[in-house]
Amino acid sequence: MKNILYLHAGSEMYGSDKILLELVTGLNKKSFHPIVVLPSTGVLETKMLEANIEVHVVDYPILRRKYMNFKGILKYCYFYRQSIKKILNTFKGRKIDLIHINTLAVLEGIALKRKLRVPLIWHVHEIILRPRIVFFVTSFLAGMFSEKIVAVSKPVKQHLINSKLISAKKIVIIHNGIDNNIYSDQAKFNYIFDELEIPENSVRVGMIGRINAWKGQKDFLNAMFPLLKKNKNLYAFLLGGTFDGEKWRREELEVQIKSSGVKSQIRLLDFRKDTASFYNFFDIFVLPSTNPDPLPTVVLEAMASGKSIVGYRHGGITEMVGEKENGLLAEPGNVPDLSKKINTLIGNKQLRIRYGDNSKIKEEKYFSLETFLLNFSKLYQNLTSS
Template sequence: MHIACIHQGYELYGSDRCFAESVRTIRALAPDARLTVVLPRPGPILDLLQGLADEILYEPLWILRRRGLARLATLGLLRLPLALARAARRLATCDLVYVNTTVVADYLIAARLFPGRTILHVHEIPEGLVRKVLRLLVRWSGAEVVFNSQATRAAFALPACADTRVIYNGIAGPAAPEPVTYDGTRPLRLLMLGRISRIKGQEVLLDAIAALPPAVRARIELRIVGSAFEDAAREAALAARIGDSGMDGRITLRPFDPNPAPHYRWADVVVVPSRLPESLGRVAIEAMAYGRPPVVSAIGGLVEVVEAGRTGWTVPPDDAAALSAALAAIVADPGSLAARAPAARRRFETLFSEAAVGRAFSAMLAPRLARKPRAAAPAVVHP
């Protein structure tokens, strides 16, 4: 059996890690299959894919990105026929094609020609015109669709007859949670981890800290970890804002780190102040895996991750005052961390661990993997 796994990225952000974990699950379920991974270019994600795939190929995928839509609609259209031909050739020679995210347009268009061969894993909640375009692509493809949350499925609003299901992202966490050490005798350590962008809400968190009474603000340390995607100006603006905060080095900005574990171990609380809906909320899940109760915006899939009052805290999105009040309450009541940390870890193990999600993937893939292979794949598929 020949299985191909297609991904639009090459870095080590949330969607990249989710893809690698899906590939690992597919490999475990089909150890004898020939597994091909297709990426747009080499990158840090290769470290997570080593030993999982029989081959890793690089192709100029036709990817719908907001930043490049104008180019795709002009010069990019000249590349579309070749991209479609490449995708169709791979679909023709594979028994199963797993496509990660809806923006890989060439594969979704070509999937229509090969019914029953494509599984589409949706990890995003787009907005406006982009959502309409992607929804049309998903419907056109005829693929079996896996959404990573109920919020994501609701955003796409596919017809009831569509073949869809929800499977949460399976995340590899530590073998055991970290101990809770905050007791109020030292500053509360806050961590914000993720891409620097307007959507993620770094500025909202800074506004929330600035709104704290000086005595409370002096009992907080904040570490922001992440980089902007091809946007040096946004990174510089955030660094300048931190420099002007008057926090005397208690707010630090660090670049993207492919290994977030040391940051979770350092933190007491992880903050996810997203301004727009997250499809699920990987950082919040990872925080719970480490026994770090998160403070999240009550929006999108984040409300499926965090149980307010039990495993963390939820606040209205884009509301610096509400976030400030939540942080002040944690500083005033250190015991609230110790009360939530065990419940957070249990929720991770039950819903979001690789073992839990692997069982759901197995139930979905088992009938497909039991079929007789349709075609013998060539030794190497070239673009």
């Protein structure tokens, strides 16, 4: 049995968190023993412990904007050295066969690789556009210290190659997979009508995602406002929390909604555990990420739930959504075009149903959990047997 050490950036339940959970719980435990190190306690830690996964919480620095200054760099370096000692002490005397870093925001795997003298996989879920220096530094480090880089989509792979710091031969694409037993069109959702006071004969358009600078919540609202004003039976929903210290982003959305004139038709909700029910509650799922989204897990979940998809035509969603097959894609940043695409589906129930059926078929064919786990198992075997 091979001991795989996983390093991750948090303990929430958003895209990369869910994918890590699927991976460590789905591996063949006769072949691999996952050991997960998280920087904080939270929902992800709880879920892993419930699944009998070995989890350790060690406070270590994550590459964030707060460190992007002189004092921040000094603080990061000191914190980094201290956390490496803590992690090494946690596994003192134990054999580690492979390190798996689950995001470019975690650099601790570099020092651990050198100390433990084991192979390193860097699992890249990001397309970093700004700051450019962060893109080049993380690309250099991933290219220099990893044996293999796993990109979650073709756009992610190409973006890394564009840095000219990573060989294409080092990068392998493994599409994320999700558990269709959780995200399916069978999840019950009738209780949501009463909870949120929504008419059952309404048309419901929603998006799910952490509120940040580029997920597109503002674009979503601006696209929906004119449609809501024309259709009193139409409702818009946004689900998602914020990073610590960024509650002001939510407050901005609240101000935007309050001044829209259609506040009664909009529901802004915090992160919830019953997202599977909400996917089924929605008639249309929208994710207008203003930056290229590598391979948005929420879109996979919506597809598994049999929903038609609307988004911007860039990033990983272009691999997931075939235009006029299972959704419609707008010109990136073009809010009127986004609004037009959403309106096309609002006005055509049969088209929504057909696209939704196609979404489910496509997700099962190309983004299955079984294929995801098989590809990682093969990669682990290749790196630990040499």
